[in-house]
Amino acid sequence: TVNVAVAVGRSAALGEVDGGGLRMRGTLLGPDNATAAHSAAVPCPPTAHTCSTGGIAVQAPALWSPRSPKQYTAVIELLDASAVVVDRMAVRFGIRHLEIVSSGARMLLLSSGLR
Numbered sequence: 091t092v093n094v095a096v097a098v099g100r101s102a103a104l105g106e107v108d109g110g111g112l113r114m115r116g117t118l119l120g121p122d123n124a125t126a127a128h129s130a131a132v133p134c135p136p137t138a139h140t141c142s143t144g145g146i147a148v149q150a151p152a153l154w155s156p157r158s159p160k161q162y163t164a165v166i167e168l169l170d171a172s173a174v175v176v177d178r179m180a181v182r183f184g185i186r187h188l189e190i191v192s193s194g195a196r197m198l199l200l201s202s203g204l205r
Contacts, residue, residue: 111133111170111171112133112134112136112168114131114134114166114168115129115130116146116164116166117164118148118164119163121161126162127146127147127149128146129145152185153185153186153187154185155186161184163180163182164181165179166178
């Protein structure tokens with residue numbers, strides 16, 4: 091399972107649409123552009139400087155490697171009180187497997203999917 095957490099900072103421009111009802115939702119598109127996971131819309135309190143989806147879990151992710159550069163797209167939408175999208179951002183990224191092995195000295199291993 092992989093968790094993707096996103097935080098959105100507020101700007102003065104949001105004051106025009108923020109009547110205390112801003113919410114944020116996230117959708118994760120897989121390498122095939124199909125929806126891999128999504129979060130429910132979470133409230134962004136008007137006094138908060140950041141808002142977070144809390145994480146989006148992906149079961150059995152397709153891992154990125156130099157030989158197989160699988161990429162996901164995180165789509166984050168900011169909604170007003172009427173559920174109208176007032177801002178949207180998409181970011182592409184790859185998921186890697188990280189492992190820390192301790193055998194006297196600590197080592198960080200990246201799994202490239204090569205065996």
